[in-house]
Amino acid sequence: MLHTASEEDPVVVRGLRKQYGDSHVVRGVDLTIHKGEVFALLGPNGAGKTTTVEILEGVRQRTGGDVRVLGCDPADDRRDWRARIGVVPQSTGAYTDLTVREVVEHFAALYPAPLPVGQVIDMVGLGKHGKKQTTALSGGQQRRLDVAVGVVGDPELIFLDEPTTGLDPVARREAWDLVQYFADRGRTTVLTTHYLDEAEALAQRAAVIVDGKVAEVSRVSELGGRADTSTTVSFRMPPELAGRTLPALPAGVTVERDGTNGDAPGIVSILTRTPTAVLLVLLAWADEARVRELPELRVHRPTLEEIYLDLISRNREAKAGTP
Numbered sequence: 263m264l265h266t267a268s269e270e271d272p273v274v275v276r277g278l279r280k281q282y283g284d285s286h287v288v289r290g291v292d293l294t295i296h297k298g299e300v301f302a303l304l305g306p307n308g309a310g311k312t313t314t315v316e317i318l319e320g321v322r323q324r325t326g327g328d329v330r331v332l333g334c335d336p337a338d339d340r341r342d343w344r345a346r347i348g349v350v351p352q353s354t355g356a357y358t359d360l361t362v363r364e365v366v367e368h369f370a371a372l373y374p375a376p377l378p379v380g381q382v383i384d385m386v387g388l389g390k391h392g393k394k395q396t397t398a399l400s401g402g403q404q405r406r407l408d409v410a411v412g413v414v415g416d417p418e419l420i421f422l423d424e425p426t427t428g429l430d431p432v433a434r435r436e437a438w439d440l441v442q443y444f445a446d447r448g449r450t451t452v453l454t455t456h457y458l459d460e461a462e463a464l465a466q467r468a469a470v471i472v473d474g475k476v477a478e479v480s481r482v483s484e485l486g487g488r489a490d491t492s493t494t495v496s497f498r499m500p501p502e503l504a505g506r507t508l509p510a511l512p513a514g515v516t517v518e519r520d521g522t523n524g525d526a527p528g529i530v531s532i533l534t535r536t537p538t539a540v541l542l543v544l545l546a547w548a549d550e551a552r553v554r555e556l557p558e559l560r561v562h563r564p565t566l567e568e569i570y571l572d573l574i575s576r577n578r579e580a581k582a583g584t585p
């Protein structure tokens with residue numbers, strides 16, 4: 263049963279299971295991925311992300327559950343269906359003694375309406391290497407070739423499994439531009455990544471998979487209750503204000519002080535949902551005491567990485583507490 267998903271949704275998964283012998287590696291995954299979105303799959307090593315993605319790509323058989331990808335069951339592996347999806351697998355392909363251009367041309371010929379080969383080679387940053395033997399490419403250049411091969415068919419749905427692993431920072435940004443290019447064309451992308459900045463930059467929604475189950479699926483901006491988390495305003499108490507009480511702060515704040523270290527005044531941290539209001543009060547207070555700079559003043563909102571690590575650790579603790 264594929265309830266609550268629309269006909270339009272390119273990926274609909276319900277109760278997906280995969281077992282290798284006695285080992286249950288995907289244990290009841292539900293996912294609905296909407297048309298035109300970049301959807302990130304996050305989770306620790308061995309969580310079952312690649313297994314799930316490979317089932318969606320039709321390269322791995324499932325043990326149970328319902329799966330619809332572009333309206334078809336991937337297990338049927340229809341040729342016309344396959345031409346509508348693009349796959350950049352986790353491991354780099356081996357293309358023997360062909361040149362970059364020959365490899366991309368070869369794959370382009372498999373699709374009814376491929377993108378121009380030269381454009382794709384340029385887009386992945388291999389413009390200067392079209393005539394190079396693939397065996398002579400660096401690891402990062404080979405990874406770019408994988409991406410070219412995955413997208414040359416101008417697919418409706420693209421699976422990118424850790425596409426930027428091994429790329430230098432400039433090449434990573436180029437790969438991000440490429441994902442954005444397809445998003446702008448209304449294409450759908452399923453992006454598996456360990457880089458949370460990548461998920462944050464590219465994806466609208468994400469699922470966190472832990473131990474073969476979806477621990478959470480939400481908008482990236484709301485992952486792990488992120489939208490509701492407090493901001494920390496902190497500073498080192500200046501000597502001029504040491505020993506004074508803080509001014510009256512807006513309601514709902516929590517104040518923490520680390521111990522003063524000998525004569526050094528300690529750090530004051532204020533957890534708040536209204537950092538601007540807190541800053542206004544603090545700055546007026548400092549100004550009144552003629553303190554022009556609050557030392558080490560910092561306004562810190564938890565990063566996606568901190569939220570993610572917290573989510574994984576809470577998940578592990580909950581599991582450890584389960585009898």
Ligand SMILES: Nc1ncnc2c1ncn2[C@@H]1O[C@H](COP(=O)(O)OP(=O)(O)OP(=O)(O)O)[C@@H](O)[C@H]1O
Nearest residue numbers: 282285287305306307308309310311312313314352
């Ligand atoms: N062919 C196989 N036979 C037996 N076990 C397998 C096989 N393929 C994968 N596994 C196991 O299934 C589990 C999930 O692996 P999977 O590759 O899906 O994880 P992942 O979330 O993609 O991890 P990573 O982030 O490291 O890529 C792992 O414990 C892995 O060892």
